[in-house]
Amino acid sequence: MLGLSKPVASITVDLDTSHHYRAIHGLPDRGRSECDGTYSVGVRRLLDLFAEHDIPATLFVIGQDTEMPAHRELLKEAHDAGHELGNHTYYHRYNLRTLSEPEILDDMQRGEDAIERITGAAPLGFRTPGYNIDDWLYHLIEDRGYAYDSSIFPCPPYYVAKGLVMTMLKLRGNPSRSAMTPPSTLLAPITPYRPSARSIWRADEASTRPWQVPMCLVPGVRFPLIGTSLHLVKEQGFQAMMPLLRRAHPDLFQLEFHSIDFMDRHDEGVDDLVGHQPDLSIPWEVKRERYSAIFRALKKHYRFDTLLEGVRSL
Helix, strand or coil, rough: CCCCCEEEEEEEECCHHHHHHHHHHHCCCCCCCCCCCHHHHHHHHHHHHHHHCCCEEEEEEEEHHHHCHHHHHHHHHHHHHCCCCEECCCCCCHHHHHHHHHHHHHHHHHHHHHHHHHCCCCEEEECCHHCCCCHHHHHHHHHHHCCCCCCCCCHHHHHHHHHHHHHHHHCCCCCCCCCCHHHHHHHHHCCCCEEEECCCCCCCCCCCCCCCCCEECCCCCCCCCCCCCHHHHHHHHHHHHHHHHHHHHHCCEEEEHHHHHHHHEEEEEECCCCEEEEEEEHHHHHHHHHHHHHHHHHHHHCEECCCHHHHHHC
């Protein structure tokens, strides 16, 4: 980081369409539209907001969604504006790590190809669906030459809540189509690290494996700081935690969102999700002001850049 006055803050966004939220909540599948609201509304808004704050972000793209011309157009606009497009696989299978090696490699390759058709280059960043990763999957990511993976969410409150919700939905007869992560995830560091050869849950300073960039957690309590939880701490709480966050993330700070975080209950295609995604009840204008305040707080101590550039600065 020689010559740089500030460390990097990277805003990342998973571009999961409404189809995948219905899968998580065990809701009937409505099929796919020519332009999902998470793109026509969510991506449109996030691109405008990031431009306003001069933020080059990292967008994790599901390859299958690029089949829609309207989606490709927005992704091309994002690339031209300086945003990084990372691989979020082609199909976004929550059980990816349990599939056969040929199936996993095909899913990864097709996701890479979809992004390369838009940007002209293969992606160097990867994020697995549902934060569901293990040593075997990381080995395949490493073999494909990625510079980093950002899939680990070592958050006990999230892990317990997800397990309870999935159990409840199964008992009700409408099981979630998501999948649990390995409990060993909870042992991982909360700051960016290179995993050891023996375990991706352990850091090794001598390792040359791809960087792992976990989702942001408040140290100690490991409370998650992602798009949805920002509405619990609000901008005042986030700013109050900044000294603690800066000590915990001195070199690279990642803040993860999903494109649905830029929508509210009045937007197209989310009417059946409102009761399952409480943050949709928060008006977009409130979200917009909250995110803007948080971006301004980050900008006092960090410089914004893509996650790829962030790991290159480590």
